[in-house]
Amino acid sequence: MKNIFILTLVFIIAFSNAYTQQIQTASDIKCGVNPSDNFDEVATYIAKNNKFQSGVSSTSESFDCVQHYVIPVVFHVFADNAETTVPLEQIQSALDIVNRDMNGLNDDYDSVDPYFMDRRGKLNITFALATIDPEGKPTNGITYHPNNAGFGNYLNYDDSVRTYAWDNYKYMNVYIMLDLYNNGITNASGIAWYPNTAMSDNNLARIVYNYSYLGNKGSSFADPNFQSVFTHEFGHWLNLAHTFDGGCEGENDYVDDTPSTLQSAGCEDGTFSCGHPANGDNYMDYTDCYSMFTKGQVARMLDALNYHPTRISLWQIKNLIATGTYQYYKPAVPNSKFTASTNLIEQGESITFTDISCGNPIKWEWTFEGGTPATSKEQNPIILFATPGKFKVSFMATNTEGASNKSIIEIVVIPKTESSVGESKESLDLFVYPNPTSDRIEIRNLEYSSYEVSIFDNLGNVVFSGSVTKGNNAISLENLYSGVYHLRVTSNNGVFYSKVIKK
C-alpha cells in the first residue's frame, strides 16, 4: 500500500477526549497524495508558467480586482443508510470549514507563529454545493449510493469513479466512503489529486474522503484541528504540495515562502526544522495547529484557478449559472481604469475615452473639464474640446459591490492655427534634436523655405512663437522653466507635433 503517511501520536494525545482510544488509531493516517504518480504534469505546468513562480508580489499585484471564485461541488456518498450516515448538514459543515480556512476566517488565523504572521495569505473563494445537476434538474449537490470502497486507488477503479462522476469541467467531484483503498482499513482520512488534464478529460479528477473525519456533524468524530484535513486536501486539488515534500533538500513544494521542513516538526512558536523556522501552522504540513496558508501558496492556487484548464472552467460565470451556484458569487469592486485615444489635441478635436476597468462595472461616471459634454454616463464616450487649456478627466466605475476610487488623467488642448483651418494636414517628416534638451533645440529634416513654430506649456499657453528655415533651424529654450512642452511646426504642406522636454 502506498503513500500512507504515519503521523506521530503526540498531538492526538494532547487533544484527548472521549474518543481518544479510537482516534489514536483512527486519526493517525492523514492524506495520501502521490507525487511520483502526479507530479509530472505539475512540473510541466510550472515550467510553462514560470513567471508566476518567481515572485509572490508580482503575481498578486497582477490581479487588479480581488476576484471572487465560486467552485461548484458535488459529493457522491457511499455508505450503508447513506443519507442518514452522511447527512446534508455534515457535508455543508465540511464545506463551511474549508471556506473558513481558505478565506483566513479561522479563529486561530491571528495567532500563528509571529515569524510567519506577515506571510499569511488567503483566497477569496467559496466552494458551494451545486443546485443544478448535469441534466439541468434541481439537486442538493449530493448523490447517495449503497456502500462502496476503493475509489482512493490509482488503478482498477477508474470505471467505477467515472460511472458516478459529474462533468469534471463543470463540477468538483468529492467521493465519500469509509474504506478508501478497499483494503479493510477504515481510518485513512483522504486522498486528492493535483490538477491533471488527462484525469479531468476522463472524469477521474477527485478528492476521496472518509466521512469519519468530514466536517463536525453527523458521523464525523474528527477533532477541530483534524476537521481541517479536508482543507489540506482542497489545497492539493488546487496544486499545493506538502511543505515537507523533499525534506530539507530538493524541489520541496515549489513555493518560495514556505521553508523546507521535515514532516510534523512541531507547533511551538520558534520551532526550527532544516536549520530555519518551521511553519507548523501550515495546512500543507501534518500538524495539530492548522491555521494558515502562505502568500506564495495562495499565488500558486490562484495560478491553478486562472491558468490550469481543469480549474478555470469551473468558476466562469456561465458555469455558475449552469450549476446553480451563481447566487454565491460576489463581484469584486471594480478598479477604475481607462485609456484616452490621445492626451494632446488641437482645439475643436475630439478624444475617445475607453473603459478598461476590471470587475465588470455596470455604471460609468465621467467628468471632463473643458469638454463637450462636460459629463457622461456612457462606457466609452467621445468628447469634444473646443478651447485651449489643460484639463482634468476623471472617471469612476461602479458595480453592484460598490465604486472604486476615481481615476484621473490630464489632457492638453492647444490652439488651432489660422493657416491650418480647412486645410488637409499632412504630417511633416521632422524631428527635434536634442530632446530632452538643456537650452536649445533644432528642428531637423526641413525641406521648405519657411515653417511656423509654436511651443505651448502644459496649460496651453504659447511660450514661443516664430519661424525656422532650413538654414536657421535652432530655437533657444533658455528662458523656459524645466518641464514638458508641446511643439507644433506648420507649413503649407502639413503639420508636425512633438513633446519637448526641457531639463
Ligand SMILES: [Zn+2]
Ligand atoms: Zn496531503
